[in-house]
Structure formats: structure tokens, C-alpha cells
Amino acid sequence: MVKVLVATEKPFAAVAVSQIKEIIEKAGFEFALLEKYVGQEPFIEAAKTAHAIIIRSDLATKEVLDAAKELKIIVRAGAGYDNIDLKAATENNIVAMNTPGQNSNAVAELALGMMVYQARNQFNGKDGKELRGKTLGIHAYGNVGKYVAKIAQGFGMKVLAFDPFVKKEAIEADGVQAVDTVEELYKLSNYVSLHIPATEKTKKSIDFNLLNLMPKGATLVNTARKEVIHEDDLLKLMETRADFAYLSDIAPGCAAEFEAKFAGRYYFTPKKMGAQTAEANINAGVAAANQIVAFFKNGVITFKVN
Numbered sequence: 001m002v003k004v005l006v007a008t009e010k011p012f013a014a015v016a017v018s019q020i021k022e023i024i025e026k027a028g029f030e031f032a033l034l035e036k037y038v039g040q041e042p043f044i045e046a047a048k049t050a051h052a053i054i055i056r057s058d059l060a061t062k063e064v065l066d067a068a069k070e071l072k073i074i075v076r077a078g079a080g081y082d083n084i085d086l087k088a089a090t091e092n093n094i095v096a097m098n099t100p101g102q103n104s105n106a107v108a109e110l111a112l113g114m115m116v117y118q119a120r121n122q123f124n125g126k127d128g129k130e131l132r133g134k135t136l137g138i139h140a141y142g143n144v145g146k147y148v149a150k151i152a153q154g155f156g157m158k159v160l161a162f163d164p165f166v167k168k169e170a171i172e173a174d175g176v177q178a179v180d181t182v183e184e185l186y187k188l189s190n191y192v193s194l195h196i197p198a199t200e201k202t203k204k205s206i207d208f209n210l211l212n213l214m215p216k217g218a219t220l221v222n223t224a225r226k227e228v229i230h231e232d233d234l235l236k237l238m239e240t241r242a243d244f245a246y247l248s249d250i251a252p253g254c255a256a257e258f259e260a261k262f263a264g265r266y267y268f269t270p271k272k273m274g275a276q277t278a279e280a281n282i283n284a285g286v287a288a289a290n291q292i293v294a295f296f297k298n299g300v301i302t303f304k305v306n
């Protein structure tokens with residue numbers, strides 16, 4: 001019998017787990033659950049007998065994938081699959097997939113939520129600012145970027161986007177101004193919201209020179225990956241520009257320095273929580289379960305990423 005393991009160090013909402021279980025069992029497969037595990041050992045052990053695995057930001061390393069001798073498919077219930085060693089998956093004939101778009105609205109709502117929080121001085125009682133009339137630059141116009149644009153337009157913000165992989169006309173059809181260069185985006189935006197994936201090319205690409213183009217009183221919002229930030233440059237920028245704020249879904253490696261020096265000018269979630277809503281967990285988890293069933297029953301490989 002096909003055994004489907006849900007391995008989530010940060011668990012899905014209980015309602016999502018029960019829906020995933022129902023789909024797996026209705027298909028005649030076995031359902032196994034590993035939640036809140038500590039270290040890689042429990043994951044490696046559980047992976048050994050699984051034919052399919054559903055993960056979130058869990059690290060599907062070469063060690064895990066080499067040990068998973070029965071494994072045919074691994075699905076990242078979410079967008080970013082930088083946590084899967086794709087080379088090791090391919091070497092082991094394992095199909096890797098993601099579930100694009102399923103948790104995007106949750107991430108977008110958090111981006112705007114953090115912006116409001118910062119604009120209102122972290123709700124400390126002092127006078128703040130409004131988002132209306134400010135310019136928001138969306139760096140990468142994918143599923144999350146689109147939702148961010150729509151919500152920001154509701155706030156009355158002017159929305160710009162830079163994405164060399166999306167046609168200008170498609171961006172402008174959403175009432176968003178497409179800019180030609182990344183420098184232009186940063187130069188024109190009071191807020192920049194990051195939605196680029198973490199790849200060898202993008203890691204550490206958000207550096208001092210780019211951020212320093214932003215106007216006075218600017219805020220960078222990162223609900224993408226901490227790895228895309230050049231942290232030494234970010235620290236330098238925070239030191240030289242007392243007007244600059246940084247909001248991030250998950251703390252950077254240099255969080256202690258922020259705590260010591262930049263009180264009131266940053267906010268970091270205690271745990272990555274952009275996709276941590278019941279709705280997003282249901283959407284992504286159910287999509288992952290359905291993709292696994294379709295893979296085993298009909299050989300469907302839509303959303304394969306390796």
C-alpha cells in the first residue's frame with residue numbers, strides 16, 4: 001500500500017491535517033504523520049518507509065532523500081522549494097513538486113499587515129503614517145506579488161512592479177505600473193515588498209547600493225526568504241540611515257544587532273508565519289494530497305520542479 005507521510009516541523013492547522021488524511025485514505029493509501037520533530041533524525045527515520053512525503057519548510061536534504069528508499073514523490077505544500085535538494089531528488093528518481101499559489105493570499109495579507117504595524121509606530125500610541133498615497137514597489141510579480149498589489153490598491157497606494165519574467169502588459173492589466181529596472185523600482189518606492197525566490201543568483205542580491213536608492217523614510221518588507229538579503233549591507237544601511245525600517249517574516253541571522261541598535265525600526269516574526277493560516281494550510285495541504293493521489297493513480301506530474 002502507498003504510504004504518504006506528512007512531515008511538518010511546524011504543523012499544519014489541525015483542520016488541514018484531517019482533510020489531507022481524508023484524501024489519502026479515500027484513495028486507499030496509508031496516512032502517517034510526523035509533527036514538531038526536533039533535528040533531522042526523526043524525519044530521516046520516518047522517510048525510510050514512505051512512498052510519498054508532504055513537507056512545508058522542512059529540509060529535504062540529500063541525507064533524507066538517500067535514506068528514503070521507497071520514495072517516489074515529495075511535495076512541498078507551498079511555493080518556495082529551496083528546502084528540497086533537487087539534485088538528490090533527481091538522482092534518486094524522486095519527483096519533487098510544489099503547490100504554487102495556494103498560500104499566496106496569506107503571505108500577502110501578512111506583508112500589508114506588517115506595513116500597517118510599522119506605519120503606526122508598532123501601535124505604541126504615538127502618531128503614525130497612512131499607507132494611502134504612498135508608493136509600493138513589488139519586487140517579483142508572481143502569485144504573492146499579485147495579491148499584494150490588489151490589497152495595496154485597496155489601501156489607496158500607488159503600486160509599481162519589477163519582474164523581468166512577466167510581460168509588462170500582464171502587470172499593467174492589473175493597474176500596476178511595470179518598471180524597466182530593479183534600480184528604478186527601489187528609487188521610486190516608499191515601500192518595497194520582496195517576492196523573489198532564493199536561488200544561487202538571488203541570494204544576498206538585496207544589497208546596500210540597491211536599498212540606498214530608496215527615498216527617505218523607506219521600509220523594506222521581506223516575506224520571501226532571509227537568504228536574499230545581504231545582511232552585512234543591511235546592517236550598514238540601518239546604521240547610516242536612521243530613517244530606514246526593515247520588516248521580515250522570520251528574523252535575519254543578525255537579529256541580535258537589530259535588537260541592540262535599531263529598536264522601533266524593525267519587526268521580525270518569531271517563526272515564519274506568512275502561510276500560517278488555517279485557509280493557507282488547507283489550500284496547500286489539500287493541493288499536495290491531491291497531487292500525490294493524481295501522481296500515483298494517473299501519472300500526473302503537473303507542478304514537477306525537478
Ligand code: 3PG
Pocket residue numbers: 010056057058077078079080081103272273274275276
Ligand atoms: C512558502 O514558500 O510557501 C512559504 O514560505 C511558506 O512556508 P511554510 O509552509 O514553511 O510556512
